[in-house]
Amino acid sequence: MSWNKPLPHATPISAPYWEGLKAHEVRLQQCEDHGHWLFFPRSHCPTCGSRRLAWRQVSGLGTLYTFTVARVPTLPEFSDEMPQLLAVVELDEGVHINTTLVGVDPAQLAVGMRLRPVFDERPGVATLLRYTPVDSAHPDVMTDATADVQAPAAEPAPQAVASKRQIGHKDLEALRGLVSEQYSGWSNAVQVTQDMINQFAALSGDDYWIHTDPERAKRDGPFGGTIAHGALVQVLASRLAMPMDFEVVGFGNIVNYGSDRLRFPSPVPAGCRIHGRYRIKSVEAVKSGTQLTMEINIHVVGQDRPSVINDLVMLYM
Numbered sequence: 001m002s003w004n005k006p007l008p009h010a011t012p013i014s015a016p017y018w019e020g021l022k023a024h025e026v027r028l029q030q031c032e033d034h035g036h037w038l039f040f041p042r043s044h045c046p047t048c049g050s051r052r053l054a055w056r057q058v059s060g061l062g063t064l065y066t067f068t069v070a071r072v073p074t075l076p077e078f079s080d081e082m083p084q085l086l087a088v089v090e091l092d093e094g095v096h097i098n099t100t101l102v103g104v105d106p107a108q109l110a111v112g113m114r115l116r117p118v119f120d121e122r123p124g125v126a127t128l129l130r131y132t133p134v135d136s137a138h139p140d141v142m143t144d145a146t147a148d149v150q151a152p153a154a155e156p157a158p159q160a161v162a163s164k165r166q167i168g169h170k171d172l173e174a175l176r177g178l179v180s181e182q183y184s185g186w187s188n189a190v191q192v193t194q195d196m197i198n199q200f201a202a203l204s205g206d207d208y209w210i211h212t213d214p215e216r217a218k219r220d221g222p223f224g225g226t227i228a229h230g231a232l233v234q235v236l237a238s239r240l241a242m243p244m245d246f247e248v249v250g251f252g253n254i255v256n257y258g259s260d261r262l263r264f265p266s267p268v269p270a271g272c273r274i275h276g277r278y279r280i281k282s283v284e285a286v287k288s289g290t291q292l293t294m295e296i297n298i299h300v301v302g303q304d305r306p307s308v309i310n311d312l313v314m315l316y317m
């Protein structure tokens, strides 16, 4: 799953800390006059006021100072990692660091437990510092790939289900309560690469140059380069995890009944990241079950105008 969460921006003062994490080291500032350790990164020692500060590598080991098990997402982007284990860790040097815990059952958490650092790599952007119990089997380094594998295991299934409201497929009143003019929060983002576009061109047979010939598209096309097929962007909705706070349950079968409206109002240039959001547009009882129409909008990240509008009709039977 792609990453669509706030990420840190290094400042001149904090850059050595983030560079340390990229090298899988925890680095703290220490005051050279009196040996005080400090965190977060600063220009002077908050204890004695000294400006003579040095960056030092430390073990990163510490103890759990306090924690919160957050079962409601703090932002829609975090709905894929519920419950979120927010923690303050007291490093052995005495400083406190805000973090999240991974690779631990929330029921096992106890103030004072020993913790070790986990480096969560977000390639090209930053490496984040998370923590896990010293005796956890969790790897020291998380990449996108290991995060995907770890996430389901770290979340006990009953809690993941409990955080969503369950609505029976025949409960028309409750389902109609979902109908709204308001869109949801955004899904994760996915990059639409030239390689994906080429594969779609080969599969569909639509290999028009505007999609597959970057040089010609740059020279002759109206968009300064190649663009994705609208149909490709539409089906990529399957890779976008929409932040749903409900779940329709109790049905025997769900049928994708097609679309009431499908529009491609703006192009998706190759290499762009897309994300999506939805709203429930209508709920109707039909002879064979309940028909729910969900408007899905897919945008290039940062663009107001959607690239895909799809009124998707689902039939719960």
Ligand SMILES: [Zn+2]
Residues within 6 Å of the ligand: 031, 032, 033, 034, 035, 036, 045, 046, 047, 048, 049, 050
């Ligand atoms: Zn000091």
